[in-house]
Amino acid sequence: MSVVKLPDKITVTPAQLQETAGHLGLTVPAADVDAYCVLLSGLDACVDLLDAEEDYVPHLDLQRFPRVNIHRPTPAENAADYNAWAYKVEIKSTLPADLAGPLSGLSVAIKDNVNIGGVPSLLGTDIFTKPYVPAYDATIVTRLLQAGATIVGKAACENFSMSPTSFTNAHANVQHPMAPGYSAGGSSSGPAALLCANKVPLAIGGDQGGSIRLPAAYCGLVGLKPTFGLVPYTGIASLSALIDHTGPMTRTVLENALLLGAIAGKDGLDDRQIDAPAYGAINYYEPLLAYKGDPKAAVKGMRIAVLVESLQVEGLDKRVADKLKEAANLFRALGAEVIEVSIPMHTLGPAIWTCANRQGISEQAMRAQNPIRPGVHDAALNQELSTWTQDKFDKLQLHNPAATNGLLGGQYMKDKHPGLTDKAINLSRKLKDTYQAVFDGQGIDLLVLPCTPTISNYTSSVSDSLMDKMAKAIGITQKPRRSMSPVILLLVCPLACWASLSARRTAISSFRGDAARGGLFEEAKIYRAAFAWEQSYDWRNM
Numbered sequence: 001m002s003v004v005k006l007p008d009k010i011t012v013t014p015a016q017l018q019e020t021a022g023h024l025g026l027t028v029p030a031a032d033v034d035a036y037c038v039l040l041s042g043l044d045a046c047v048d049l050l051d052a053e054e055d056y057v058p059h060l061d062l063q064r065f066p067r068v069n070i071h072r073p074t075p076a077e078n079a080a081d082y083n084a085w086a087y088k089v090e091i092k093s094t095l096p097a098d099l100a101g102p103l104s105g106l107s108v109a110i111k112d113n114v115n116i117g118g119v120p121s122l123l124g125t126d127i128f129t130k131p132y133v134p135a136y137d138a139t140i141v142t143r144l145l146q147a148g149a150t151i152v153g154k155a156a157c158e159n160f161s162m163s164p165t166s167f168t169n170a171h172a173n174v175q176h177p178m179a180p181g182y183s184a185g186g187s188s189s190g191p192a193a194l195l196c197a198n199k200v201p202l203a204i205g206g207d208q209g210g211s212i213r214l215p216a217a218y219c220g221l222v223g224l225k226p227t228f229g230l231v232p233y234t235g236i237a238s239l240s241a242l243i244d245h246t247g248p249m250t251r252t253v254l255e256n257a258l259l260l261g262a263i264a265g266k267d268g269l270d271d272r273q274i275d276a277p278a279y280g281a282i283n284y285y286e287p288l289l290a291y292k293g294d295p296k297a298a299v300k301g302m303r304i305a306v307l308v309e310s311l312q313v314e315g316l317d318k319r320v321a322d323k324l325k326e327a328a329n330l331f332r333a334l335g336a337e338v339i340e341v342s343i344p345m346h347t348l349g350p351a352i353w354t355c356a357n358r359q360g361i362s363e364q365a366m367r368a369q370n371p372i373r374p375g376v377h378d379a380a381l382n383q384e385l386s387t388w389t390q391d392k393f394d395k396l397q398l399h400n401p402a403a404t405n406g407l408l409g410g411q412y413m414k415d416k417h418p419g420l421t422d423k424a425i426n427l428s429r430k431l432k433d434t435y436q437a438v439f440d441g442q443g444i445d446l447l448v449l450p451c452t453p454t455i456s457n458y459t460s461s462v463s464d465s466l467m468d469k470m471a472k473a474i475g476i477t478q479k480p481r482r483s484m485s486p487v488i489l490l491l492v493c494p495l496a497c498w499a500s501l502s503a504r505r506t507a508i509s510s511f512r513g514d515a516a517r518g519g520l521f522e523e524a525k526i527y528r529a530a531f532a533w534e535q536s537y538d539w540r541n542m
Contacts, residue, residue: 007041057136057376058235058269060117065137065145067091067118075172082184083172084193086112086122088153093145101148102285103262109155109194109203114138114246115235115378116154123237124159124187125399126170127392132381138235139267140204140246143279147262152200155190159400160365161206161239163187164214165472167460168400176219182456183472185215191249192219202259203249208239209353210452212247217451220539222256222530223249227521229276231260232267234376240360241373242425244272253531257284260523269375277521284524288531295535298528300335302445304328309346310449317454324450326542327533331448334532341442345434352431355413355424362410366403401466402473446529
């Protein structure tokens with residue numbers, strides 16, 4: 001590694017040098033201290049040059065997309081909307097061509113981990129020393145506005161987007177509109193509650209470990225976790241680059257397909273999108289309209305498989321298993337062939353997911369240690385996250401010990417088990433290949449399995465013990481990972497819909513795209529099956 005130039009002045013002291021070395025568990029030999037101080041001062045010289053430059057982020061076009069009435073609802077106002085808002089705002093295009101787009105007249109709520117320029121991002125937490133206000137719009141925000149949508153606000157998310165419940169937001173617990181006292185699911189809890197309460201017709205969520213599918217399941221919605229890379233993640237707070245997904249949440253399959261079409265495709269900035277189609281290349285909505293007169297035709301002849309291992313999860317609620325089997329039989333009644341398949345390695349999924357991502361989540365999402373990936377970086381947010389204090393840790397743990405456990409767990413993995421993260425990522429490819437072999441060998445179109453093995457649970461309180469708070473999540477995260485994690489790791493596209501509201505009802509479904517007959521990016525096929533089911537049955541009466 002070369003040194004660009006020697007500095008004009010020495011800015012690094014011997015004490016600073018040894019402190020830096022100490023972070024690596026090292027001590028610089030006394031004879032070499034002065035030399036290293038000179039060399040590291042060269043870095044300061046480069047930093048000075050860059051500090052004088054303006055940051056280079058996507059242009060924020062406030063003339064085309066003006067922001068109106070940015071405000072945080074009062075506690076009373078937000079309580080009337082189930083505590084589902086982070087910020088309110090009205091944004092729509094000033095161009096007639098945009099306003100005539102496919103989302104014309106439709107309002108959208110955006111999960112609060114997505115950048116909207118000029119609108120603060122809370123990320124569900126209260127640890128920031130100053131508000132983080134993005135300087136630019138996420139790619140999907142620009143695309144929504146170009147498609148004619150009106151953005152009406154940022155919907156609350158769970159603390160650092162690290163909870164499958166709706167109880168960890170540091171500002172207020174998101175409430176379930178149809179089941180008071182029960183979880184609305186997480187981490188896209190705000191978008192789900194707003195949709196469930198008919199406050200908006202469309203919403204954007206995020207999904208790394210079930211964060212779209214779980215709230216969709218609990219609130220009776222349609223939530224799609226798209227194929228990895230299909231929807232650009234530019235301008236969205238990351239958890240781990242291995243599993244970052246953002247996607248549509250709606251009340252119907254047609255609306256979901258319409259929304260996906262407006263945001264899917266490469267943006268030229270997100271390195272997760274290597275295999276993604278071009279922006280606007282796929283119309284998911286129009287083909288479904290051909291089946292409106294005969295919904296059964298959308299699924300007739302498909303080969304749908306129930307994953308045996310997904311029904312052998314420890315702690316699986318019998319009501320969930322029964323609904324899953326009932327849903328599969330109803331597909332059979334629609335004309336699909338329904339079989340069972342076994343993928344024993346499926347049960348290893350949660351361990352693979354955990355070991356592959358724990359270090360990345362700890363370092364990337366919570367400490368901004370991600371300097372080498374290309375694309376757009378949020379410097380202001382990363383500066384805020386670069387330093388942790390005891391006060392920050394205590395505030396985070398009070399509301400969401402799952403996040404502090406992730407922070408500690410990532411460091412523990414790095415210190416105690418070096419190389420294990422790399423092995424887990426390699427094993428995720430083996431798991432993908434194992435699924436592929438089953439799909440290739442048995443000609444499966446779709447795989448059906450529970451979105452979650454448990455029903456929605458009761459709320460928790462900040463006064464509960466750490467383990468009592470964690471207990472609310474353990475039945476959702478550890479156990480359902482046996483049915484969900486392999487799907488996540490395959491980087492395909494599950495759809496969770498038609499689900500339970502409380503102990504009275506139970507969730508039924510998640511679908512996997514056909515890797516055997518066309519590889520990834522099979523959302524169109526998933527929509528066909530979901531549309532046939534939705535148009536033929538009403539989960540509310542089942």
